[in-house]
Amino acid sequence: MANFLTKQPYSPPSWATHLSPIPSHTFSLAHLPTPIHRWNLPGLPDGTELWIKRDDFTGMELSGNKVRKLEFILADAIDQQADTIITIGGVQSNHCRATAVASNYLNLDTHLILRTTKLLVEEDPGLVGNLLVERFVGANVHLISKEEFSSIGSEALTNTLKEKLEKEGRKPYVVPRGGSNALGTWGYIEAAREIEEQLKTRTDGLQFDDIVVACGSGGTIAGISLGSWLGTLKAKVHAFSVSNDPEYFYDVFQGILDGLQAGVNCRDIVNIHNGQGKGYAVSTPEELKFVKDVACATGVILDPLYSGKAAYGLINEMTKDPKNWEGKKILFIHTGGLLGLYDKVDQMGSLVGSWCRMDVQESVPRKDGVGKMF
The missing domain is CATH 3.40.50.1100 (Rossmann fold)
Structure with missing residues (x-):
């Protein structure tokens, strides 16, 4: 390309x-x-x-599909001289992962607000699927419970974080959920x-x-x-x-x-x-x-x-x-x-193909000194 x-x-x-x-x-x-x-x-x-x-x-x-939208959105962020990108989505959001990577390409910091369950909001979200890529490229992850997300809304949550970062001297740009x-x-x-x-x-x-x-x-x-x-x-x-x-x-x-x-x-x-x-x-x-x-x-x-x-x-x-x-x-x-499939491995285990240890008879010739059986 x-x-x-x-x-x-x-x-x-x-x-x-x-x-x-x-x-x-x-x-x-x-x-x-x-x-x-x-x-x-x-x-x-x-x-x-x-x-x-x-x-x-x-x-x-x-x-x-997310990167097609980001081609236009991040060009606008650069035009506005932003140094930080804020966006929001589910804990396995493809959009948030794509935003974190694309922002890094353009030397922009990323803050991700990720929606998770009430039981997990106080815990380390782990490194499964999209989270691995996001955290590997250094995105700042902010967890919010689904209940808080529903009662506050994505616009208010991103604006709250934007105001906080502006007070710290940053120039944040908010990308809406899904880049939509x-x-x-x-x-x-x-x-x-x-x-x-x-x-x-x-x-x-x-x-x-x-x-x-x-x-x-x-x-x-x-x-x-x-x-x-x-x-x-x-x-x-x-x-x-x-x-x-x-x-x-x-x-x-x-x-x-x-x-x-x-x-x-x-x-x-x-x-x-x-x-x-x-x-x-x-x-x-x-x-x-x-x-x-x-x-x-x-x-x-x-x-x-x-x-x-x-x-x-x-x-x-x-x-x-x-x-x-x-x-x-x-x-x-x-x-x-x-990458979202990695979050489903526990459910997929019973569906994937069978495996077995390969059965190699002793009559199959071995190289001298390699794999000698005692």
Whole structure:
């Protein structure tokens, strides 16, 4: 990839020039473009083609959709001469991990407010999954209980920390949860342009009828839906919500569109399905088995919080109403999050393949003096 870690002027797609505000600059942080390839999941309806866009390939430590948003958000932070980044999320937040790494790339300190249970809020959060990367790169971790988070809210919590750091002489910049605001949304408006360009270079005339993606905070789905609607893709977008009910996300999504002066009703450009299951970051045995079966069948490893729940929800929808999906070409956007699997190892243990000590008979020749048995 060219111009990695450089700040560049931004020119929007021709079909997005009426949106406002338009970012002035972007920081090149992700490995782009990410590939699109056929995804032969078992159990698809007759004639259905499933393709996958590998946004889990945007970079090892930055893997996923979050870095696309951060390319625009951190460029703004640099413009405002910030020296510290504050953001907030769950204790295994992919967004917080990506923010910590990207901030370090740009010599910015990071403060993460991480939501955990009341029982664990007073304890060392450990080094599992995303926490390992965050703490390895030196992020400052501030734990908050889920109850405090609900009663105070993310905006008040980040502003409280911002005021504290300002009194210490720092210049903090607050990144909203998931990077989901009007500025971050440009990351997936730009992704829609990227998909357009990838399809133009194909010789088979591939076009997509539907696009499927997980929805955790709203910015990704807002960007890809708006980009598909305004650009040449014209695919119907399906979002599987993993952290709240669909009505909540329709409201969030509409707020983002209004913030961009898009002049469109969100319900016209996206269909939001409930993919929570038992709740955010809570995986059922059925969901985890699905993630494991997909890996065994296709080599694609989904994360349990986002893409895993979205793919599980999609297959369930196809099973319930196969006629609605027959003959369609569908693009599934893998939004990354592999590190989240490490938080599920206790639940995954019974699902993974068997192992044994290799049985080597004594009749198998040994090298002289090596491994001699007495």
